[in-house]
Amino acid sequence: MTVLMKDNAENLAALRIETPPATLREIALDRMRRAIIGGLFQPGERLVERTLCEQLGVSRSVIREVIRHLEAEGLVEMLAKQGPIVATLDWDDARQIYEIRAALESTAVADCAKVAGPEIKAALRKAMSELERTSRQNSPVGVLDATTEFYKIVFEAGGNNIAWEIVSRLNSRISRLRVMTLSTSNRMASGPSQIRKIFTAIDANNPDAAAAACRAHIEAAAEIAKTILA
Amino acid sequence: MTVLMKDNAENLAALRIETPPATLREIALDRMRRAIIGGLFQPGERLVERTLCEQLGVSRSVIREVIRHLEAEGLVEMLAKQGPIVATLDWDDARQIYEIRAALESTAVADCAKVAGPEIKAALRKAMSELERTSRQNSPVGVLDATTEFYKIVFEAGGNNIAWEIVSRLNSRISRLRVMTLSTSNRMASGPSQIRKIFTAIDANNPDAAAAACRAHIEAAAEIAKTILA
DNA sequence: GCCTACATCTTGGTATACCATCAGACAACG
DNA sequence: CGTTGTCTGATGGTATACCAAGATGTAGGC
Incomplete structure (x- = not known):
């Protein structure tokens, strides 16, 4: 590969439009995670979906999917018939x-x-x-x-x-x-x-x-x- | 505790209605996970939401939340602007x-x-x-x-x-x-x-x-x- | 024949509305 | 005082609608 070709490849790579990774869900996921990690929500505290909708300004679909993700991460636990709570730690x-x-x-x-x-x-x-x-x-x-x-x-x-x-x-x-x-x-x-x-x-x-x-x-x-x- | 009391306690415990852990989402999650693990979906294969809805007989909401869970588990990857695919492994x-x-x-x-x-x-x-x-x-x-x-x-x-x-x-x-x-x-x-x-x-x-x-x-x-x- | 431009289809992303169920609070009633 | 009924709120589940972006297909112009 010549130096010229390398330059060319680099230029082409630089051309690439960096896609905004900002899907609403990912933003919400990040915010929620930080909120839990930062102690904004206490361990054991209930996470009420519709309340979170207002607090984050997004719809229930987004909140629910975010909660699924956090559940799999172990930051949120689901109580049967009671909904999600912040995971506790002993x-x-x-x-x-x-x-x-x-x-x-x-x-x-x-x-x-x-x-x-x-x-x-x-x-x-x-x-x-x-x-x-x-x-x-x-x-x-x-x-x-x-x-x-x-x-x-x-x-x-x-x-x-x-x-x-x-x-x-x-x-x-x-x-x-x-x-x-x-x-x-x-x-x-x-x-x-x-x-x-x-x-x-x-x-x-x-x-x-x-x-x-x-x-x-x-x-x-x-x-x-x-x-x-x- | 007398033997009688113990029997009584056991009987009462047996009375308890074992809550069906079967929320539709959990069933779908289990099915999907088994399908991926079992190789029914090939690595790299696209997981089209509306298709999965028909295949599992559930609504898109359920499918999407299940995918979020599997994504956090590392079994599914999200391609920007293309949707979920089965995670590949090198x-x-x-x-x-x-x-x-x-x-x-x-x-x-x-x-x-x-x-x-x-x-x-x-x-x-x-x-x-x-x-x-x-x-x-x-x-x-x-x-x-x-x-x-x-x-x-x-x-x-x-x-x-x-x-x-x-x-x-x-x-x-x-x-x-x-x-x-x-x-x-x-x-x-x-x-x-x-x-x-x-x-x-x-x-x-x-x-x-x-x-x-x-x-x-x-x-x-x-x-x-x-x-x-x- | 090839390229462009437009229409269409598919797909994911998001929002919203509806229903059934269940838990907890609370008041009425004995 | 305790039991019972009721009400509200939260949830799971679902359906639907709309939008944006890519993929596909097709017709028209060169």
């Missing part, structure tokens, strides 16, 4: 989620540490600095987003996109817990330092150290969650 | 799924081996015999169901119901692969023997041996899947 569920996260994330960071090249490390470094910035600003949601971004890079770099799907879904189920653990005073400081350990190990292409740091990080989070839930 | 996806299964199932069997008491062992033994029976009868779907039952007991005994949810969902995505691997001649014989190894280790309350046997079992399955997909 310590036994949370315990399992932390265990699964530990398993999946530790292998993901190890995979990432094996293959990480300069550009991945740069991306991780950027996410790290964002994480530390939001941490200094005492912004729990900012820290959450930055942490998510960090892990997203890790999983994708290691070719673990399916595991990332699973972890994302699990995280949304314990998101309220995560915000609460972040609000724990000493956590706001210790979290970034633990993730920095993971980053350092990846930067040194040391899979074992990365996995160990990851496990330590999650176990610490689980420990705080336990005190909150139990 | 080797990279399957590879990851087998890896995650290996991680989750091996810890699950180890957990089960740690705590398994007589009643759990009896249940597993029953599932084992069912598995070997269907295997002798050369019934791939029977083997699949029996294997599922075996693992279900394992996960629940070890208190890993969340992991079971995840594994179930992953399994439905590779179900066609599983049927195909089962159809591989030597697999029909080797599968049960490998699971018997797991059972033996659990029966001996030997977590390490159980985990190792489980990993071997999944790796063998992945190997066959690879030859099919690649």
Whole structure:
């Protein structure tokens, strides 16, 4: 392939009209998910369809399909003859989620540490600095987003996109817990330092150290969650 | 509590009208899922809503909500401006799924081996015999169901119901692969023997041996899947 | 013969209205 | 005070209508 042809291909690719992914349903799904994750709806709270229609300004069809999606995600539970409620979470569920996260994330960071090249490390470094910035600003949601971004890079770099799907879904189920653990005073400081350990190990292409740091990080989070839930 | 009272309580419990879990949507969901898993709809095939309405004899609302659910489960993909299609599966996806299964199932069997008491062992033994029976009868779907039952007991005994949810969902995505691997001649014989190894280790309350046997079992399955997909 | 332009069909996306059922609240009644 | 009937609200299920966008087909002009 000549340089000219490559340019041509790039130009053609640039021509493509990026389709607005904005189907009303997807917007509503995103809003609902954020509302639940952000604690706007309390666990166990009933989700009344027609009320949601007014609140989101969409029709019942949309709301119902969104609820089906959230139900499959585990964020919403259906009570027979009573309709949907926000899923509740007890310590036994949370315990399992932390265990699964530990398993999946530790292998993901190890995979990432094996293959990480300069550009991945740069991306991780950027996410790290964002994480530390939001941490200094005492912004729990900012820290959450930055942490998510960090892990997203890790999983994708290691070719673990399916595991990332699973972890994302699990995280949304314990998101309220995560915000609460972040609000724990000493956590706001210790979290970034633990993730920095993971980053350092990846930067040194040391899979074992990365996995160990990851496990330590999650176990610490689980420990705080336990005190909150139990 | 006297014996009489216990009888009374049991009688009252028997009085209860078991609520038909049969909301039309759930039936349709189950049918659709089985149809996809069973290969009635080919991967990549378009799922035309109005056609499905006729085929299932339900309205579009129901069909659409079912599709939302299946979409969240990963069995159906939405193509922008073209509607839903049956999700496709390449080797990279399957590879990851087998890896995650290996991680989750091996810890699950180890957990089960740690705590398994007589009643759990009896249940597993029953599932084992069912598995070997269907295997002798050369019934791939029977083997699949029996294997599922075996693992279900394992996960629940070890208190890993969340992991079971995840594994179930992953399994439905590779179900066609599983049927195909089962159809591989030597697999029909080797599968049960490998699971018997797991059972033996659990029966001996030997977590390490159980985990190792489980990993071997999944790796063998992945190997066959690879030859099919690649 | 080929290309264009228009009409039509199909499909998904959305909104709305209707019905039957059931749960919870509440008032009437003994 | 407890039982009973009623009413309202929420839900599941369904049907229908409208719109927008792609696909298809077809006729007309070059």
